[in-house]
Amino acid sequence: MKLANKVAVITGAATGLGRATAIGAAREGARLVLADIDEAGGEATAKLISAEGGTAHFVHTDLSQSADVRRLMDTVGEHFGHLDILINPAAILVDAGTRIDEYSEESWRRVIDVNLTGSFLLLKYAVPLLQKAGGGVVLLVISGAGVLGGSASLPYGSSKGGVRGLVLVAREQLRPLNIRIHAVSPGEMATNMKLGAIREMAEKAGHSADEAERESRPGLSPPEDSAAKLIDLASDAGAAAGDAVTIFDGDWDIETHSLRTPTNRRLQ
Ligand SMILES: NC(=O)c1ccc[n+]([C@@H]2O[C@H](COP(=O)([O-])OP(=O)(O)OC[C@H]3O[C@@H](n4cnc5c(N)ncnc54)[C@H](O)[C@@H]3O)[C@@H](O)[C@H]2O)c1
Numbered sequence: 512m513k514l515a516n517k518v519a520v521i522t523g524a525a526t527g528l529g530r531a532t533a534i535g536a537a538r539e540g541a542r543l544v545l546a547d548i549d550e551a552g553g554e555a556t557a558k559l560i561s562a563e564g565g566t567a568h569f570v571h572t573d574l575s576q577s578a579d580v581r582r583l584m585d586t587v588g589e590h591f592g593h594l595d596i597l598i599n600p601a602a603i604l605v606d607a608g609t610r611i612d613e614y615s616e617e618s619w620r621r622v623i624d625v626n627l628t629g630s631f632l633l634l635k636y637a638v639p640l641l642q643k644a645g646g647g648v649v650l651l652v653i654s655g656a657g658v659l660g661g662s663a664s665l666p667y668g669s670s671k672g673g674v675r676g677l678v679l680v681a682r683e684q685l686r687p688l689n690i691r692i693h694a695v696s697p698g699e700m701a702t703n704m705k706l707g708a709i710r711e712m713a714e715k716a717g718h719s720a721d722e723a724e725r726e727s728r729p730g731l732s733p734p735e736d737s738a739a740k741l742i743d744l745a746s747d748a749g750a751a752a753g754d755a756v757t758i759f760d761g762d763w764d765i766e767t768h769s770l771r772t773p774t775n776r777r778l779q
Contacts, residue, residue: 512540523601525552527702531738537565546572574629594640607663626670646689697737698760
């Protein structure tokens, strides 16, 4: 098993990539503390994992709230005393397709608070627990949006570029602590976030949301595909990724222990 006995925190565990990663990690032997703002969805994932014989505690968490993130990490400390792996897929994308002069300040702040400040808070309060394990792995999920190109949403793309910057800066501090950190960009997945943005953009353009969703589905992959890559990268074999900062879906080849594309190298 790739993650036997590892203690992992996985956010966004109610649905999409976070849920798929949580279920996959438990099947690979990890003991989990799950976080999400969606209590019913997060509890359902934890129950499914327990029913399969795994270990998962769910903590209702709004990542933008320091007290919530501290409680999350306190729970890790109480149950396990240390942390080996932090994976942060939780994020929001709101007001897709809204032009900057019409974009609300409230929405901007909320997205930055959840996606960027949330990543900072998670990392800040995870580091002491990772140190107790003698080091570990942190995977912060970003996107091509705001990193390789534009985005349907101003603060979403900006926040993902910000998280990549956070990883670039933090890795220098974390290296001496034996903590490996990557910004990981999954491919396009058929999840609530992606499908919601596609529907919203279509409606704003006066097109049928159902038709737009139907047309886009063949180009989207199941979140389980990207979850499997996160799990490989979080495993001991993932150490072969070395110092690569940003890893794009499909570019990390766990079999050959190499990063495939020149694009990726340019962005490190
Ligand atoms: N879906 C795609 O095509 C795609 C593409 C590139 C990158 N990504 C990234 O992958 C990650 C997962 O995306 P997804 O498509 O599974 O999204 P999703 O919307 O399906 O799931 C996101 C999860 O985060 C949770 N969440 C939202 N706000 C929260 C908060 N304040 N505190 C805690 N949890 C909160 C939601 O409840 C949900 O369970 C995100 O970081 C996203 O930016 C997705």
